[in-house]
Amino acid sequence: MNEHTDKDISGFNVADVSLKEKLHTAPDKPGVYFWKDKHGKILYIGKAKILRNRVRSYFNTDNDGRGYRIELMMSLVADLDWVITSNESEALILEDHLIKTHKPKFNIRQKDNKSYPYLKLTKELYPRLYLTRNLEDKAAHYFGPYKSAFDAKKTLAIIHKYFPLRKKNLTLDGNKTYRPCLNFHIGRCLAPCTGKVDKTAYEEITANVTRLLKGDYRSLVSLLEQKMQRQSDALEFEEAAKIRDQIRAVNYTLKKQRVVYASKISRDAVYIHENMGMTAVQFLFVRNGIILSGDFFTFKNNGSLSVNEIMRFLVSKIYIGGKTLLPEELIVSHDLESFDMLAEYAAERKQTPLKIFRPERGERRELLELCMENARQNLLLHTQKKETDEYILMQAKQELHLRNIPNNRPLKDDYRRFKIKTVEGSNDFMAMAEVITRRMKRRDTDNWTLPDLMVIDGGVGQLSAVMQALKDFDTEEMDVIAIAKGRTEKRSQPGGRQDEPYDTDYVIKPGQKNTIPLKKNSPAAHMIRNVRDEAHRFALSYHRTVRSSASLATLLTQIEGIGKIKQQRLLTHFGSLTRLRDANPEEITSLKGLNSKDSEKIRMFFDRQTEK
Numbered sequence: 001m002n003e004h005t006d007k008d009i010s011g012f013n014v015a016d017v018s019l020k021e022k023l024h025t026a027p028d029k030p031g032v033y034f035w036k037d038k039h040g041k042i043l044y045i046g047k048a049k050i051l052r053n054r055v056r057s058y059f060n061t062d063n064d065g066r067g068y069r070i071e072l073m074m075s076l077v078a079d080l081d082w083v084i085t086s087n088e089s090e091a092l093i094l095e096d097h098l099i100k101t102h103k104p105k106f107n108i109r110q111k112d113n114k115s116y117p118y119l120k121l122t123k124e125l126y127p128r129l130y131l132t133r134n135l136e137d138k139a140a141h142y143f144g145p146y147k148s149a150f151d152a153k154k155t156l157a158i159i160h161k162y163f164p165l166r167k168k169n170l171t172l173d174g175n176k177t178y179r180p181c182l183n184f185h186i187g188r189c190l191a192p193c194t195g196k197v198d199k200t201a202y203e204e205i206t207a208n209v210t211r212l213l214k215g216d217y218r219s220l221v222s223l224l225e226q227k228m229q230r231q232s233d234a235l236e237f238e239e240a241a242k243i244r245d246q247i248r249a250v251n252y253t254l255k256k257q258r259v260v261y262a263s264k265i266s267r268d269a270v271y272i273h274e275n276m277g278m279t280a281v282q283f284l285f286v287r288n289g290i291i292l293s294g295d296f297f298t299f300k301n302n303g304s305l306s307v308n309e310i311m312r313f314l315v316s317k318i319y320i321g322g323k324t325l326l327p328e329e330l331i332v333s334h335d336l337e338s339f340d341m342l343a344e345y346a347a348e349r350k351q352t353p354l355k356i357f358r359p360e361r362g363e364r365r366e367l368l369e370l371c372m373e374n375a376r377q378n379l380l381l382h383t384q385k386k387e388t389d390e391y392i393l394m395q396a397k398q399e400l401h402l403r404n405i406p407n408n409r410p411l412k413d414d415y416r417r418f419k420i421k422t423v424e425g426s427n428d429f430m431a432m433a434e435v436i437t438r439r440m441k442r443r444d445t446d447n448w449t450l451p452d453l454m455v456i457d458g459g460v461g462q463l464s465a466v467m468q469a470l471k472d473f474d475t476e477e478m479d480v481i482a483i484a485k486g487r488t489e490k491r492s493q494p495g496g497r498q499d500e501p502y503d504t505d506y507v508i509k510p511g512q513k514n515t516i517p518l519k520k521n522s523p524a525a526h527m528i529r530n531v532r533d534e535a536h537r538f539a540l541s542y543h544r545t546v547r548s549s550a551s552l553a554t555l556l557t558q559i560e561g562i563g564k565i566k567q568q569r570l571l572t573h574f575g576s577l578t579r580l581r582d583a584n585p586e587e588i589t590s591l592k593g594l595n596s597k598d599s600e601k602i603r604m605f606f607d608r609q610t611e612k
Contacts (some may be wrong), residue, residue: 034080095316147295155213190202286327319345343356403479561601562601
C-alpha cells in the first residue's frame with residue numbers, strides 16, 4: 001500500500017491539526033485503531049497489520065470500494081487513537097473484545113459469538129460424553145462442531161441408547177461407590193459408580209464411541225460384527241442382540257453423514273456468493289472425512305460493506321469469539337486478508353500451521369463446489385422466504401391499519417428485562433407505564449432504535465397507561481396496539497351444527513372505539529401471536545433463572561467452608577444448580593479465591609446429595 005502525502009489528508013475538515021499529526025505519526029506496527037467523533041465517542045474499531053497504512057487508506061480518494069457507510073463515518077470523524085499489539089493475531093483478539101465492549105455505531109452489529117456445540121468425552125477413570133460449548137479442558141476429546149444443539153443432542157441420544165456410558169457427574173476414583181441409578185436398570189449404563197465394572201470393558205465401549213464420532217465406521221462395524229459372532233457362538237444371544245443394535249445405530253448414523261474423503265484431515269470450506277442484492281457466505285465443516293455440519297450467513301449487498309470486512313467479522317465471530325476449534329485446512333473461494341489473519345492466529349494458538357487453499361482441481365475443488373452449491377441454494381431459499389415474509393407483513397399492515405410495515409424478526413440484542421421499582425402491590429397499569437418510561441429514557445444509552453410497532457399484551461387499561469407514558473417522548477412515527485383475549489365464539493355450520501368453540505384475540509388501537517378481531521389464521525394473527533409468544537418465552541426464562549439462582553444461593557449456604565464471598569462468586573459465575581453440579585474442578589478453581597480444596601468440598605456435597 002502506498003504511503004499518502006499531505007494532499008491525501010489536507011482536505012479533511014477538523015477543528016485542529018491533531019488528527020493530521022496523528023495520521024503522520026501513526027506507527028508501522030500491528031494494532032487496533034479507533035475512529036472517534038468530536039465528542040470523543042467511538043465510531044469504529046478496526047485492526048491492522050500496519051496501523052500507519054490502514055488509517056491513511058481511509059483518505060485515499062482512489063478508494064471507491066469503501067461504500068457510503070464509510071463515507072458517512074469519515075464525515076463525522078474528528079479524532080484517532082490506537083493500541084499497538086505484538087502481532088496481528090493479538091490485534092484480532094483485542095479488536096473482537098473491544099467491539100463487543102463498546103459496540104461502535106459503524107462496526108457490523110456484533111451479536112453473540114457463534115459458539116457451536118460439541119460433544120465432549122472426558123479424560124476420567126470412567127469417561128462421560130456430554131454436550132458442551134466450553135472447550136477449555138485440554139485433556140478432553142471434542143467432537144464437532146455441530147450446527148445446532150438439536151443435532152448434537154440427537155447424536156448423543158443415539159450413543160447413550162446403544163453404548164452404555166455413564167451420564168452422572170460423579171467423582172469416580174476407584175475408592176468411593178454409589179448405588180446405581182435408573183439408567184443402569186434400563187440398560188443405558190454399566191453403573192461404574194458401584195465399583196463392580198471391569199475397567200477394560202468400559203474402555204472398549206469408550207473406544208467404540210470414539211470410533212463412531214471420528215467416522216471410523218468400517219473398522220467399528222467390523223469389530224462389532226466379530227464380537228457379535230463370538231457372543232452368538234457362546235449362546236449368549238441377549239448380548240449378541242445388544243451388539244446387533246449397536247451396529248444398526250452405527251449404520252443409521254452413517255446414512256446421515258456424507259463421506260467426502262478417505263483421508264481424515266479436518267477441513268473448513270468457505271464460499272462467498274454475491275447475487276440478488278445479497279452477499280452470502282457458506283461454511284462447511286468437514287471432520288475425519290465427513291461433512292459434519294455447515295452454516296450460512298447473509299448480508300445486504302448495498303455497497304456499505306466490503307467482502308473482506310464481512311469475512312473479518314465472520315472470522316472473529318466464529319473462530320475468535322466463538323472459539324470454534326480450528327481445522328488443519330481452510331478451503332476458500334477468495335484470497336482475502338481475513339484468511340491470512342486467521343492463519344497467523346492459528347499458528348500462535350496451535351503451534352501448527354493452518355493451510356489455506358484456493359483449489360482449481362482435485363478433491364479440495366470438489367468440496368469447494370459443493371460449498372458453492374449450498375450457498376446458491378440457501379440464498380435462493382432465503383430470498384424466497386424473505387419475499388413470503390414481506391407479503392405476510394404487508395397483509396398484516398393492511399389488516400391492522402398500520403402506518404409502517406413491521407419487522408417480524410427477533411432482535412435479541414435489544415431484549416431487556418425490568419424489575420418494577422416504583423409500584424407497590426399488583427397494579428398492571430402503573431407497572432406498564434413505569435417500564436415504558438424507563439425503556440424510552442434509555443434509548444440513547446442503549447443505542448436503541450424506535451420500533452415500527454409496539455405491541456401491548458393487555459386490554460384498554462394497559463393501552464391507556466402506555467399511551468399516557470409515551471406522551472413525554474417523540475413517538476409519532478411508531479404504531480402502538482394492544483392485543484387482548486376476546487369472547488369465545490362458535491362457528492355455525494349448515495344444518496344447525498356448530499364447530500367447537502374457540503377463543504378470539506382482539507386488537508385495540510389508541511383513540512379507536514371499535515376493536516379489530518384477529519381471524520384465526522390471518523397474517524396479522526400469525527405475526528402478533530409470534531411476538532406475544534416470544535415475549536412470554538423470554539419472561540418465563542428469566543423467572544426460571546431467578547428461581548434457579550435463588551435455589552443455588554440457598555444451597556451454597558449449606559456447604560461447609562464456603563463463605564459469603566465465595567458463595568457470591570460461584571453464584572455470579574454459574575447462576576444455576578445444574579451448571580455448578582456439572583462444572584469440572586478446573587472451572588471452579590479458575591474463580592478468584594477458590595482452590596482445589598473448595599472444589600472438592602463442593603463435589604463431595606453434591607455426591608452426598610446424589611446418595612440421598
